[in-house]
Amino acid sequence: xxxxxxxxxxxxxxxxxxxxxxxxxxxxxxxxxxxxxxxxxxxxxxxxxxxxxxxxxxxxxxxxxxxxxxxxxxxxxxxxxxxxxxxxxxxxxxxxxxxxxxxxxxxxxx
Amino acid sequence: xxxxxxxxxxxxxxxxxxxxxxxxxxxxxxxxxxxxxxxxxxxxxxxxxxxxxxxxxxxxxxxxxxxxxxxxxxxxxxxxxxxxxxxxxxxxxxxxxxxxxxxxxxxxxxxxxxx
Numbered sequence: 001x002x003x004x005x006x007x008x009x010x011x012x013x014x015x016x017x018x019x020x021x022x023x024x025x026x027x028x029x030x031x032x033x034x035x036x037x038x039x040x041x042x043x044x045x046x047x048x049x050x051x052x053x054x055x056x057x058x059x060x061x062x063x064x065x066x067x068x069x070x071x072x073x074x075x076x077x078x079x080x081x082x083x084x085x086x087x088x089x090x091x092x093x094x095x096x097x098x099x100x101x102x103x104x105x106x107x108x109x110x
Numbered sequence: 111x112x113x114x115x116x117x118x119x120x121x122x123x124x125x126x127x128x129x130x131x132x133x134x135x136x137x138x139x140x141x142x143x144x145x146x147x148x149x150x151x152x153x154x155x156x157x158x159x160x161x162x163x164x165x166x167x168x169x170x171x172x173x174x175x176x177x178x179x180x181x182x183x184x185x186x187x188x189x190x191x192x193x194x195x196x197x198x199x200x201x202x203x204x205x206x207x208x209x210x211x212x213x214x215x216x217x218x219x220x221x222x223x224x225x
Contacts, residue, residue, distance in 0.1 A: 030211035031208075031210075031211035031212065031213070033213065035216070041199060041218075041219055041221070042216075042219070043216040043219075044216075045213070045214075045216070048208060048213040050211065086153070088153075090211050090212075095165065095166055096141065096143070096160075096165070096205065096211065096212050097155045097158070097166065098145075098153075098203075098214060100152055100153040102152055103152075
């Protein structure tokens with residue numbers, strides 16, 4: 001099946017810093033989503049982005065489908081950005097099954 | 111504010127007992143997914159339904175797990191009998207069709223502990 005790799009696995013920032021999270025995937029995709037799992041365990045949709053670029057406030061994401069990677073940018077980070085960021089994809093032969101990466105654990109210190 | 115709802119949020123039970131988890135998808139979403147999250151395996155798909163019909167339950171242990179969608183507003187996941195290795199967070203997600211795929215929205219999860 002499709003493989004999803006996220007980097008870095010852990011990231012510690014000071015409040016106000018910027019960061020870039022990366023997601024590599026091994027095959028063509030029909031769907032790519034970024035999620036934030038907050039410290040209470042809730043999975044929050046950030047972006048649906050199988051290709052192209054989107055922005056939402058301090059967050060933006062870019063997927064280059066032909067090169068099989070996606071980037072999530074967090075600018076002016078806040079302590080509430082802490083948690084785990086997951087990239088998840090649906091491969092073209094995977095039906096509708098989301099395959100998740102292992103996540104990036106982000107800690108933003110005040 | 112449309113959201114996926116799940117009940118119960120927490121469940122502690124003894125080995126051998128039946129566990130039923132419920133999910134109400136977002137109104138208008140015709141696809142429902144069940145995922146399980148553990149420290150060892152991460153997030154993995156158990157089963158999913160479209161228009162209430164099961165499409166893929168290959169991730170689900172068939173001998174003890176069952177998933178149904180009795181109507182468009184309710185999906186259930188049952189474990190009978192439960193075992194300690196079933197301890198995990200179970201997420202339901204509902205899907206909105208976007209071009210070739212479904213954008214999935216997750217509920218808050220049911221944290222199951224089997225002792």
